[in-house]
Amino acid sequence: MAEILLSVQHVKQFFSINASFTVEAVNDVSFQIRCGEVFGLAGESGSGKSTLARTIMHMYEPTAGAVYYKEWQISAQPIYHAHKKDIQRNMQMIFQDSAAALNPRMTVRELIEEPLRIWRWCSTCPAYRQRVVELLQLVGLETSFLSQYPDELSGGQRQRVSIARSLALEPSLIIADEPVASLDVSIQAQIINLFQELQREKQFAFLFIAHDLSLLRFISDRIGVMYRGHMVELA
């Protein structure tokens, strides 16, 4: 059995709307993801899937419980900061709404280049371009898209750009939050196929969130189902 990459232990995430009302978005959820494994997370709308993903990504501080990446408890502020670089490089997220997750004022090239630039991946400008072209080819887009803005792309193309960006740093864990929910069937099929190929090729661990069980069954090694903040089924 491969080593455990991500471990979520009794995570709770509550939002207090006002004094009398608290949303228990995630309530005592535990699961683990091994290296190279695809973990599917299903659940109806509002069951806390996105919140869980964001908590893992350290966008929210968990109300209780802990998230471990490798052996580090990344839900704790100091530990997260100590290993910030490693985590930021190795965990990437793909959002549900690709239009919202891509800055509308940046070209495809800039978008994909951004993580590379932040991490000084290459030393020369042409090298960056080279890498971007590589990534575009990987997700099946032509180089002619390089100078286009997200508005000018279709939903499927945008989602591919998101994927290319998340792959740029060759992460070990990708969290995809409903990456195909807003796409139509034929494009959805393309993207899922793409995910599968890439996952086989690069062997990254994959937390795949969707509300369509048939889709999850198709793609994942293990599936968790969430209901009102709880993890109710783990198969």
Add this chain to the structure above:
Amino acid sequence: GSNPQTSSPKGVDNSTLAFASGDYTTINPILNTHDELPDIIFSGLMKYDAKGNPVTDLAESYTYDANTLTYIFKLRQGVKWHDGAAFHADDVKFTLDTLTQSKTLAASITDNYKEISSVTTPDENTVVIRLSKPNAAMLNYLTIGILPRHLLEGKDIMTDSFNQHPIGTGRYKFVSWEVGQSVIVEKNTDYYDKIPQIDKIVFKIVPDENARALQMKSGDLDIAWLNAQNTEGFRGDKNYQVFDFKTADYRAISPNFAVPFWQNNKELVGILGYALDKEAIVKSTLGGRGVSAYGPLQLNAEYNNPNVRHYDYDPEKFRQAVEALGWIKGADGIYEKDGQKLSFGVDVRENEEERIDIANVAAQQFRAAGVDMKVNIIQKLNWKTLESFLIGEAAPFDPDNGTYDLFATGASGNYTHYSNAEVDKYLQAARMDVDPAARKDAYDKFQEVLAKEPAYIMIAYLEGNYVAVPRLKGPSTERVLGHHAVGVMWNIEDWTLGNS
């Protein structure tokens, strides 16, 4: 006029006069020294006649004993304050005591009264004023408005609310004050002398000059003091009349003799006058409404001595004179001597636009002549460091007022540290001597000496241009006005307003 509703005899509507005024903070004759309102609300022991000579007012008569330096004033009987209280000798004593003894009072005029050693009131209608030193201008200074003792005794004269609700004995009574908007006075029907004919005067507060001109045009004002440029628009218009008053208000560059440059170059002061085309300055900055100046008493009808050196514009003469002093034109066109440039700064206060213009034009003319004068716009004067100042002074009445305190060594207004033994001598003599002929002689001499070694680089006398509606009759340009053309209302009792 804005209130045509009151009815009056045919052809005459003496109801209300709208007068354009600057803003007031207080109305108190000893705090506001050049303002219109205190003049008409209060009256003094003496007042000025048309020529600017003091004549009796609240005093019925007076005598002066030169040996004991004592004035004895007999007061008018039956004079009443506007609030109905009777006017007494006590009020006079109170006022003069305030001027000489008050600890809190900080008024610019207190120096004029420092020769008063005591004021006594043997009875209700007599005031005895004893001087420690002779002062020929004392009668002038006694034109100061008398304050009511019964309202002010024991109060802080600087901050008492009396200053906003003045009670005087003058021709007009204070009625109301709408802060920032207007002050209204009405005629004092109990006045002891000629009762004015205009019932009510509204002092409309319009500080902005252009706004004032426009309000005049729109008919919201009956009479207003305007600057020369704006006055042009009213000349020749049959709907308006223009009164061109002479004023004793002059502008000059006053070197500060405490700074090294002027200490070393006293001789330059006079010569620099040759480099200034004063006519051109008058024409441009004052719109031609003014005359070029040569001395501080130039507009004094009696004491002026026109036969002094004038330093009129003459660039050639300037060149000769300045080169005679050893100055040589440098490469930049500015004179130099011993490595020092002929260069000085002139300070102008920021809110005085016409002075700024004058300074700028003068600076340009100087530069053309080879003198570098830098214009500094400042907020606050600092006489310790400034090199020269674009000064404005006025000596409308007694020649002592406006000469002694400016030019006598160490006098209270002598900020420029001018010092000339001869000037001191003649000024002192003129001050002590009550005899007009002797005084005239002393002032003539003073003017000659001053012209030889001038304290100021004289530039110009201003005109006071009042624009009024034609139905206003009575303002007389006979009187020479003071600073900021104050004093038009000197004969307010003769003014009448026709129907609009």
Add this chain to the structure above:
Amino acid sequence: MLRYIGKKIGIFVIFMGLLSMFVFILARLAPGDPLLSFYGEGVERMSTEEHLAARQRLGLDETLPVQYIRWVDNAVHGDFGISYKYKQPASVILMALLGNTLLLGTVAYVSVFVLAVLLAVFCTLYEDTWVDRIICKMGTIVYYLPPFWLGLLLILLFSVNLHWLPSGGAYDTGRSNDLLNRLQHMILPLMVMVTSHLWYYTYMIRNKLLDEVRRDYVLLAKAKGMSGYSIVWHHCLRNVAPSITSIMAISITHILSGTYVVEAVFAYPGIGALSIESAKYHDYNLLMLVVLITGALVILSSLLAQTINECLDPRMRSEGDSIWQKMKTL
């Protein structure tokens, strides 16, 4: 509820404290002699001792903290000191003029925003047509006209040539309680104030509205059969109301400080000129009072705006806008 009010009052008090401290220090850092405005030119003739004594009398000889604490102590007891220039209690001076300014300011403020909203709605309805384009161009040009100049021009036109309106003052003498008369005097100043602010706010509101009509709910409203006018009026305007109220809250000083020009040109007695003079001539007490008044106005209006916004849009209540963003992904 009590806690809510208490919190707001707390904010208010702290705010005023900091504001007064800031201005107090700033005013006293500025070089210049406050005595000059009290004693006039006479100060220049004072000897050093006299000068010192005079300073002592006005309480200017002590260290800054002591002065400030004394000022606060007096102010809390309702005594704001005397104005050096007017030599009367600063509050008296201010009160005499505050009414005029408030009247003019309020009317200007209300008309600026009423007109701005109307114009903005109009422009939104006719977006990109020639009417809209003309209004935009005109609005911009008028907005850029220098107010001094415009004011004098208006007097020239309406008072001098047409004799329709009085050229200055807040009211005809002695008719301070005649509202009609006051209004008549206010028309020209109002025109200057409105023109010099109108377009700025119109444009901001217009932009907000233009963004708003691009929302999808507008389409639904239209599909209901509503007319464009009533959609903008009943739906969009309501949704941009929070932005408008916050703009209104900050614009108070903006519009108030615009009164200075108007006061100068129209000889309108108000606190604009007063505040400038007090700063120029170091009339500390008056300055403090003016600043406190405007400060109080601003903070009160901004608290009010906040409350209104919370009523208009319950999403605002907890931590501003973020929750809505979260909810969208629901």
Add this chain to the structure above:
Amino acid sequence: MDNILELNHLSVSFHTAQGEVEAVRNVSLTLKKGEVLALVGESGCGKSVLCKSVMKLLPPNAFVKNGSIVAAGEDITQFSEERMRCLRGTRFSMVFQDPMLSLNPTIPIGKQIMEMICLHRKVGRQTARQQALQLLYLVGLEEPEQRFSLQPHYFSGGMRQRCVLAIALAAQPQMLFADEPTTALDVTMQAQIIDLLRDIQKKLQLSIVFISHDLGVVARIANRVAIMYAGKIVEIGTAEDIFYDPRHPYTWGLLRALPSFVPRGGRLHNIPGMPPSLLHPPQGDAFAVRNAYAMKIDYEKMPPFYKISDTHSAATWLLDARAPYIRRPELLHGESRESIG
């Protein structure tokens, strides 16, 4: 004359900075009373534009380039905005794509419904309120009285979608455009909404144009199905025709792409490539570049409609007599269809 809507050769374009976007190209269809027509197609193929152009809700840069729209016998192509306003809501209303965004966030739900009622029927506030409540019952919102005066953000997506539906039904329209009413919702919610629509359609004898890109959803509700691709209708027929006897390769692709069709671990069938941009739609059949069965002519000439039966026709050269016979790829079997339907 029970054709409630007739589109004749309708073409709609947009003026944009880049040029003309031909969003709807030469579309003809009819809708009968009480019929549910599903419009299926990929994102951006012009489904929404088609509906909006009938309701004249298109932005100002859109224009009807060609063709006519006839609603209940009236040609409304040239109708003025005022006349359209009376038709909207009563003759046809619309449920928009995104229930989260199409409700005004600051106005209580109840008021938004009442607005519609008051606009089209002369009734008092009280009656309007009563009717609005009834509508909320109708669409199956629980506890409508309590929720009547709540703003939309207190509602979940499904509840909001119900409210939008209530608004659309408020003025008793003859025809309803439902623009992907379920896309943004999860599966359970989706099922609920579709059942609801079906119920209401039966109850009120509505004609519905139902838009979706999900054939599974369509199968549950539609009487007739029209498949759109790149602004054109490529195949139209009854639900049976489309699901059991599809003729257009694009329809095949769509049907095969469903995940439930493929065993786990396999590869999803997909249609390679991307739909073309409508900015400069290609010459010939727009689907050609993605079509494994494309013929040379597909790249040059637009295929005409071939009638297969009275109800069924498709636009592909494969139906031409000259075309080689193509064996239709293996599609959903009866039982798989059950699993989605």
Add this chain to the structure above:
Amino acid sequence: MAENEDFVIVGAAYKKQVRPVSESSVWRRLWKRPLFSLLVLGILLLGCIMAESIMNHHPSDFYLANLNEPPNTEFYFGTDSLGRDIFSIIWYGGRVSLFIGFSGMAILTCIGVFYGCLSGMAPAFLDNMMMRTAEMLSSIPNLLLILLILSIAGKPTPISIAAVIGGTSWMSLARIVRSEVRQIRASEYILVAKSMGASFPRILYYHLLPNFLSAIMFVVVSSISSCIMLESTLSFLGLGLPVEVVSWGSMLSLSNKALLTNSWWVILIPGVFIVVTLLCITNIGHYLRGAVNRRSSNL
């Protein structure tokens, strides 16, 4: 035969399908650019920069022999009542005014944007404090604050005036920026950037700035005008630049004086120059703002 060839199955991506594109759109895009405004502004700027070679008189000299002359061949724009050549002042003064306008704008934009972004991205508590501070500063009437600071700063120069004006007028911009940032900061692309480890300056520059630029464009552009106007108000108050430094602001106060004297050239010309310049800048700003694609209205 040919027909049958057409019906040969060639499969997907046999060749690219294209349709000839007409080239007219390029023209149209060019046409939408504010060419005219650019041209006029360019001329104005060039004139101001090269003031020395354009002026035919010294801007601060008094030509006492030519008082109040209407435009003529010697004085192209006439002279004022002190004999100053308006033509020279326009160019020379434009330099000062535009300098003050632009650098004031730059300063206030920098402060406002940075402060607003910082506050917008900060946690609620800090954000609240920062906004209250800005509110406090903005509750002091602008002119008053400028006056106080200028008198502390000492003798005014164009630079110090620009700095003081810019340094005291950024508050409302900061507020707008902050509320924009508050909206943007919850968007997912910011979250993505953050989770990728982007630094604050990077987020500010690449993600925040371009996205609220259009929202603040008008405020920024109109701040140029308010800086110029403020300078002129300061001149009017006598607290402006030293007299030998002429600016459009001081020209405006000249035109106030000339209103009653029928010297239309003194009244009109400076005003026209200011308004035209600002209009050009606004047009260009508007274009920059509009260049970002906006959806069309739903109305």
